[in-house]
Amino acid sequence: MTQTPSQPLRVVQFSTGHVGEHSLRHIIESPHLELVGLHASNPTKIGRDAAELCGLDAPTGVVATDDRDALVALGADCVLYTAQGETRPREVLEDLTAFLAAGTNVVSTALIWLIHPAHGEAWLREPLEAACREGGATMLVTGIDPGFSGDVLPLAAMRLSQRVDKVTVQEIFDYATYDDAEFTGVTFGFGQHADAEPPVLFWPGVLASTWGGLVHGLADALGVEVEELRESHDTWVTPERIDCAMMTVEPGHVAAIRFGVEGLVGGEPVIVMEHVNRLTEAAAPDWPYPPAGHPGVHRVLVEGRPGIEVNVHLEPGGDTNLGGIVATAATAVNAVPAVCAAAPGLIGQQDLPLAQAQGLMRGPMRG
Ligand SMILES: NC(=O)c1ccc[n+]([C@@H]2O[C@H](COP(=O)([O-])OP(=O)(O)OC[C@H]3O[C@@H](n4cnc5c(N)ncnc54)[C@H](OP(=O)(O)O)[C@@H]3O)[C@@H](O)[C@H]2O)c1
Incomplete structure (x- = not known):
């Protein structure tokens, strides 16, 4: 079982799209994570508080920026990367290698070809593995399908x-x-x-x-x-x-x-x-x-x-597609403590503990 971190893990959320809006909210609400930075590419979102961008009321003090390097320089424990990946893999590789080489772990829903890294193509895998080695960092790609239902x-x-x-x-x-x-x-x-x-x-x-x-x-x-x-x-x-x-x-x-x-x-x-x-x-x-x-x-x-x-x-009786997006975001956020505790390198589900539920019961039930 992954130990509960003694200090909240410092996390950057990268993007506020379909999945990103829900992972951002989950990070803000998690007792084990601290939001320290937020990326948005859309000019209408830059400068706005993270809470506003995911429908929460209380401001976080963290505002969205499109300055990737400033987010890398925060030296966060992990970046939660949910920007669109499959249509722009070269740009995503640049983003992810920058974080990894600086020692920031990555949990990504983008680049779904790397769900099972050993079988990922070399042009994707090798630069990321090199960046993991350089920064002593770990990277996981996850989601619901792929990422949960098939593994x-x-x-x-x-x-x-x-x-x-x-x-x-x-x-x-x-x-x-x-x-x-x-x-x-x-x-x-x-x-x-x-x-x-x-x-x-x-x-x-x-x-x-x-x-x-x-x-x-x-x-x-x-x-x-x-x-x-x-x-x-x-x-x-x-x-x-x-x-x-x-x-x-x-x-x-x-x-x-x-x-x-x-x-x-x-x-x-x-x-x-x-x-x-x-x-x-x-x-x-x-x-x-x-x-x-x-x-x-x-x-x-x-x-x-x-x-x-x-x-x-997902979401029986409700909007199952929304349930799928919330669940995709959750698989990523729930993996953050285990990924931060894992040995450096590109990892898959088989490298992580099954139980990743720390901090999910909130309010009076929270221990
Ligand atoms: N495995 C699974 O089960 C699963 C399920 C769903 C999604 N996914 C994957 O997760 C990723 C995100 O999915 P999504 O549905 O949330 O995608 P999306 O809504 O289409 O896009 C997500 C965000 O990507 C950011 N973005 C787009 N173009 C960008 C650019 N040129 N530079 C920087 N950021 C850019 C935007 O963020 P801002 O709005 O903040 O600017 C956009 O809102 C995709 O790669 C998708 O394939 C996986």
């Missing part, structure tokens, strides 16, 4: 197994309430014409580089070797106009996608990561749905003895 959850489930024949990890989610047309919409190809070029997610190798690390991670944990990663994808085109918070989809345009990465062992697909993502319940009626009454599920199916099914529903 923490199946690893916990397999503690119940006598024999495992196949592991399948699924995200089946209605993204209708997720207001992110610019990144998720474009990357996943929602709203594009049926005959348009495939979205970036379906370019050869992209699914394997994003979810394949999870397949390899489970294979490592099971002590088997994956011979091949096999990608698959499909789209569903709506016959009727669909209006939702993500976007409006005209008839003849894409309103649902499904994709997967299969890890072959002994010629069989035995470790599988699958997504079904639709815009509104009406989309792709023949594809799998979450259990009745839920707009989304993160699911682990373990075939073997015994068979195991784990279904995770």
Whole structure:
């Protein structure tokens, strides 16, 4: 178990976007963390108090800046990096190597290709490893999917197994309430014409580089070797106009996608990561749905003895997409004490303790 730090850990929050707003709030509210700096790139946010940027009332005295080097110079224990990463990896590498080389640990939701660092590509991994060595610092990339549903959850489930024949990890989610047309919409190809070029997610190798690390991670944990990663994808085109918070989809345009990465062992697909993502319940009626009454599920199916099914529903009865963003931020913030206590280098979930719940019960229950 990670020890409760004797002094609050000094943390910089980097970005105030979808995930960043919630990690900022979590840091401010945590008894074990102290917010010492805040980055924002948006000019309308610079100079504003952190509390205002995450919907809290009491000012923190920490105001947003776009001066990365000034934040590095604070010598914080950790930077919580939630800026958009996949569209601007070179800039993100510059930011992260600056913090690491100065001795500041990093927990990032960006650069999701590094969730399982041993299987990350060298052009990303090597500069970060060098910066970790230079600063004696540690870096973790985390989130919910990837970061929890394809690693923490199946690893916990397999503690119940006598024999495992196949592991399948699924995200089946209605993204209708997720207001992110610019990144998720474009990357996943929602709203594009049926005959348009495939979205970036379906370019050869992209699914394997994003979810394949999870397949390899489970294979490592099971002590088997994956011979091949096999990608698959499909789209569903709506016959009727669909209006939702993500976007409006005209008839003849894409309103649902499904994709997967299969890890072959002994010629069989035995470790599988699958997504079904639709815009509104009406989309792709023949594809799998979450259990009745839920707009989304993160699911682990373990075939073997015994068979195991784990279904995770975020914010039941509420906005599951918001629940997913809050949970993504929480996985990152909750990992900060363990990452600060870990040995230097690029690490993954397998290097951290399962219990990361210190400080989560607040108010009268707080010890
Ligand atoms: N593994 C998972 O489960 C999971 C889930 C969700 C997200 N993610 C990842 O987490 C990251 C953040 O996601 P998000 O949904 O919060 O993204 P987002 O809302 O699209 O962007 C986050 C923030 O990035 C900052 N930013 C954008 N362009 C920038 C630039 N040129 N320079 C500096 N900062 C810039 C902005 O911060 P300011 O507004 O403060 O200027 C923006 O609000 C992404 O890389 C995403 O892939 C992972």
